[in-house]
Amino acid sequence: MSLRAPKGVGLAWQPENPALLGRAGSVASAKASSSSKSRGALFRVKGGVARHSMDFPHKNKEMDSCSSQDREDVSSKRSTTSPCLPGIIYPPTTTVGKSTNIFWQECMVKKQDREAMLGQKGCVVWITGLSASGKSTLACALDHALLSRGKLSYVLDGDNLRHGLNNNLGFSAEDRAENIRRVGEVAKLFADAGLICIASFISPYRKDRDSCRQLLPAGDFIEVYLKVPLSVCEKRDPKGLYKLARAGKIKGFTGIDDPYEEPHNCEIVMEIDDGAVPTPSEMADTVISFLEQEGYLPAKQNSNNCSGVHTNIDCEG
Template identity: 65%
Template sequence: MRSLRELARLATRASSLASRAPAGAPPAIASRTRVFTMSSPAAEEVDAYKVGDSTNIKWHEGSVDASTREKALNQKGCVLWFTGLSGSGKSTVAYTLEHALFQRGKIAQVLDGDNIRHGLNSNLGFSAADREENIRRIGEVGKLFADSGMITLISFISPYRADRQKVRERVGDGKFVEVYMKIPLAVCEERDPKGLYKAARAGKIKGFTGIDDPYEEPLNAEIVMEVAKEGGDGTLAPPEKMAAAIIDVLEKKGFLTA
């Protein structure tokens, strides 16, 4: 065994050699991170920047399960997915419902399509591929919220059935409630709160849902909200009345108790 004095001498020599390294010599540590796994031989490297391809990623269960969280909140986590044309009142009803649920002592959160595009999805456009990714991401966030016991209100145009179905399957059919704001295009275009239909008709916006890009109506939505007088003046029911009707459905489905 080497003495402490000898170890100190070796350390001093190593430091001296390092200080005399020629200028421009490569650093001792590579600029790209490399990680080694205990299950692999020491010589087998895994690029940390490609960790998503690794078979070593495993799901970890927490020590607090969903049922325990729901009992603490006295409600059941779920996703209410508001879909419909621009101007159909999705966000208005969702925020009204959020307020009504808080008045009942329930914990709810609105995830609005416009708001999400300011942050999480700010790098996405409006191509079919980007719209698919837009819905996939918010579907994953909605699932996380629902698993935490949150009543999650997601307001996205989400024009394609296949994308909505993928979210339903990911969240779980028993926790997914589709709310279809079935408001005719003519009514939405007349309301046009953001001036988007006018811009689309003028050719200033391309690929606008309902004008030059399709909207695929839900076939079996759990909740359908329509204008007060179908074929009439297009007057919408008050958002408070719509929110109350949705709360009735949530009560019947058992989401407001645990």
């Protein structure tokens, strides 16, 4: 039976365990008497079961005796019990940044449930390096390789996000930091959804990358550093940006007049070996092997491997 209240009157829930506050489970498991008396009633949750405790009058003495100051105190302090309506519990609120009076809403479906359904563990593969080091190429090859295995991933690309979410940000140090902060929060949500989130960003400042790492549980942030020399990246220059930077037409370009801070303790380093540049499929293989070893992907059972990924993409991103 659904729980109803008179028009303009809400139902109040009071679990014996305060941890049930705001949790959908406390409502989903609620049961009420089918008697007509339960309509328009105030309910108290005991042990996850909603029980009728009193008829909810449109007007009662306790409400009449509650002063306007009491009501203001309830609104401003969000106290756990109301002086106006004894037994009503308000969920605890908090302030984060400029957001006030906010409450974290828990849901019945958890990250582990989504991971079990997908057959993988959610995480963030953060690819960092100079412009033209091959970040976007690796991200797309890895995304394709995962799809070929029946696994769900999504690529967050630096330029792509600047077309929308971050189109109000420039390339000053402050804007770069905010750009990465936003991306870190989005990547965290993808990982919580059980996806393998592949973030491809120059992300030149170490502290910004480390801040993103701190958003996730230990081990769920996998930093991949494409250690390609500036001379190689500049020689590639697929977008002509290095030429513009050298000509002074682009200011604050990473590697030219703005620094790139190498990772100190990244999980994977890709670099040129004796002048040989690894192919996109080889780089994807390396990341997938790491994901398997760390338990984010189940070991593949058949003979197919990532070498089947299309590699007709120049290593430029």
